[in-house]
């Protein structure tokens with residue numbers, strides 16, 4: 626009995642957690658050719674993986690501009706101030722870095738009152754929820 630538990634624990638240590646740098650083999654839920662475990666927007670196709678504010682949430686699923694893990698009224702204020710600019714932080718549609726337009730507002734509106742992400746990667750400076 627005790628040996629079995631020990632063996633199970635050993636197996637968990639060996640195979641339980643994927644090693645860092647190992648090839649990512651999880652599915653590609655949004656079909657953007659980036660597998661979920663490396664995709665910074667798991668549910669939104671974003672082949673570029675652009676993440677302007679470096680928080681590990683890709684732009685296309687990151688309308689949380691004040692980094693409080695919620696897309697709320699304060700983010701709306703930031704967004705409105707940047708419509709018509711080329712501030713990449715507020716560009717929510719690919720290609721990232723062109724004008725912030727109504728197209729981006731539509732993405733913002735769809736994300737309003739939700740959390741940013743989800744992201745499959747935590748390589749950014751701040752973890753995306």
Ligand SMILES: [Ca+2]
Nearest residue numbers: 655657659664
């Ligand atoms: Ca993907």
Ligand SMILES: [Ca+2]
Nearest residue numbers: 666669670671
């Ligand atoms: Ca994606």
Ligand SMILES: [Ca+2]
Nearest residue numbers: 678680682687
């Ligand atoms: Ca981001």
Ligand SMILES: [Ca+2]
Nearest residue numbers: 689691693695
């Ligand atoms: Ca926010």
